[in-house]
Amino acid sequence: MEMIKFKNKFHLSPEQSLFLGKKKWDENVYCGMKIENRKVTFPQVQTVLNGINVPNVQLEDIQAILNMRDASIP
Numbered sequence: 447m448e449m450i451k452f453k454n455k456f457h458l459s460p461e462q463s464l465f466l467g468k469k470k471w472d473e474n475v476y477c478g479m480k481i482e483n484r485k486v487t488f489p490q491v492q493t494v495l496n497g498i499n500v501p502n503v504q505l506e507d508i509q510a511i512l513n514m515r516d517a518s519i520p
Contacts, residue, residue, distance in 0.1 A: 471495075478514045479507070486511065
């Protein structure tokens with residue numbers, strides 16, 4: 447598969463791009479949960495992504511968060 451080259455619009459170094467991607471990662475997972483109409487808050491998503499159990503989140507929502515996390519790992 448041929449890799450697509452994109453213009454470096456923001457002039458970020460590879461290290462800066464990786465930092466920004468990691469910083470926005472939990473936000474992207476949260477937005478995915480909202481698109482799927484899941485009833486979770488941003489702090490709940492962050493907590494689940496950090497590997498901590500959240501008592502008021504349904505098991506199906508936790509699994510969806512983890513699936514979204516696993517699907518977005520480069």
